[in-house]
Amino acid sequence: MNDTTILLVGHGSREESGNQEIRDFVAQWQVRQPAWRIEVCFIEFAPPSLHDGLLAAARNSRRVLVLPLILNAAGHVKMEIPEAIEHAREHLPGVAFHYGPHLTACDPILAILKRRLRKAMAELDMPDPTTTGVVLLGRGSSDRGANGDMAKMARWLQEEGDHELVELAFTGITWPRLERVVQRQVLIGMRQVVVLPYYLYTGTLMQRIHRQVEHLRLQYPQIRFACGTHFGFEKEIFELVEQRVHDLLAGVPDSRLPCDGCSYREIAHDLGHGHSHEHTHATVQVHGNAHAHAPEALTA
Numbered sequence: 001m002n003d004t005t006i007l008l009v010g011h012g013s014r015e016e017s018g019n020q021e022i023r024d025f026v027a028q029w030q031v032r033q034p035a036w037r038i039e040v041c042f043i044e045f046a047p048p049s050l051h052d053g054l055l056a057a058a059r060n061s062r063r064v065l066v067l068p069l070i071l072n073a074a075g076h077v078k079m080e081i082p083e084a085i086e087h088a089r090e091h092l093p094g095v096a097f098h099y100g101p102h103l104t105a106c107d108p109i110l111a112i113l114k115r116r117l118r119k120a121m122a123e124l125d126m127p128d129p130t131t132t133g134v135v136l137l138g139r140g141s142s143d144r145g146a147n148g149d150m151a152k153m154a155r156w157l158q159e160e161g162d163h164e165l166v167e168l169a170f171t172g173i174t175w176p177r178l179e180r181v182v183q184r185q186v187l188i189g190m191r192q193v194v195v196l197p198y199y200l201y202t203g204t205l206m207q208r209i210h211r212q213v214e215h216l217r218l219q220y221p222q223i224r225f226a227c228g229t230h231f232g233f234e235k236e237i238f239e240l241v242e243q244r245v246h247d248l249l250a251g252v253p254d255s256r257l258p259c260d261g262c263s264y265r266e267i268a269h270d271l272g273h274g275h276s277h278e279h280t281h282a283t284v285q286v287h288g289n290a291h292a293h294a295p296e297a298l299t300a
Contacts, residue, residue, distance in 0.1 A: 002063040006245060007036045007053055009081060010069045010201075012042030015278060018203035019046040021232065023068065025201075029238060036245070037061075043076050043286065050081065054088040054097070063096040064088075067241055067249050070102045071200060072107070072146035073139075077275040078101045103200075105149040108236035110156050115234075120194040120226035130160040131192060133185035137178055138198035139205060140170030147174055150198055164191060171205050178209075180217055182223075192224040199230040200237070206230055 008029075010022040019042065026040045041053020048056060057064045066085060068077050085097045103109065117134065121127040133281040136154045141147055151168055158166035165188075178183055182193055193216075206229075213227040231237060 001036055004062040004065060005039060005057040005063075006067060007057040008038065008040045008064045008069050008241065009050060009053070009069050010040060010042050010046075011076065013201070013203035014043035014045050015203040015207065016046075018201045018206075023140060025069075025233060028233060029053075029241070032238060033242070043080060046118070049136045051087070054084055054090070058088065058092045059095075061095060065098050065100060065245060067100045067244050069200065069241070070104040071104075071198065072141065072143075072149045073104070074141040074143035074146040086204050098248045100248050103237070103240050105152045105156075106240070108240055109119045109231075110153060110160070112231055112234050112236050113153065113198075114160065115156050116196055116228040117157065117163075117194060120228055121198070124192050124224050125227045126192060126224070128192075130164055131190060132163060132192035133182075133184075134158075134163050135169050135178060135181050135193060135195050136165040136166065136167045136198055137171065137195055140173035142173055170299075171208065174280060176178070178212055179216070179277045182220070186220055190223070190224070195225065195227045197228055197230055201230055202230060207224045264278060290300075 008026055010019070013019055013081055022042075030036070030038050035159055039053065039057050039058075041048045041050050043050050054064065054066070057066075064297075066081065068081060070077055078135070082099065085099055087223060089095075089097050113136070121129070121132065126132075134157065136150060136157065138147075138150045147170075154166050154168045155164075158256065165185060167176075167181050167185070168177055169178045171178070180197065185193055195213055210227060213225055216223075217225050272288060
């Protein structure tokens, strides 16, 4: 690993406390893995940018492992990060860049949700799952696959518990919204509601969620509400990114990588839907480069 840098890519937030949490995560991860060289960058709102982070990670490195610290695969994972990697590869042909999958909908994330749900139920006066509705609340995306991953997690949460009602809501972009889902749950007789944010770190949206729950408490004084928090520094998150590193070093192929998003990236750019950050460039044909994440005779 002496010739390797791990670059963790966070989304970035307008709220600096959210960006600092990701930096703190990297600091804790470095303590867990003192032999690894770990750096961080952000897609937007915070320095260093994705473009600068890739160039910095490549200094004194023969290979860079790029890991999105992102729950669901939408435009950032499918388009923006791969394009930035291609651009970095053009400027640094002597450095091997390897792209790992995002965190995905998986059992470790489900374990976090189940633990958060148990904690929320313990805070309620009547911890009866048959009369307690659960709302899994995410950011929402224009990418149906990203929303579908959240729907899968909501279904898994219901199947592995005793709650008769586990529903999905979004803070923006798509529907339904939290207020509408809570209204439905109250109408069908739920006496308590648990809101589980599907977020990695704090930020303006997490602050908005807590304000929304406070408003709902005033709107429905007969209903008990409990609201969870973002995932933060749960052990499963550390273990997931560590597994991504080990898989990349071993050259393990992963179907969660956005190969099937290549044509999507090209079409999106033709239609003008690409992001306008300073590091965005013309359409990149990754097929001619054996893909950004194809193993390149990795050596430790």
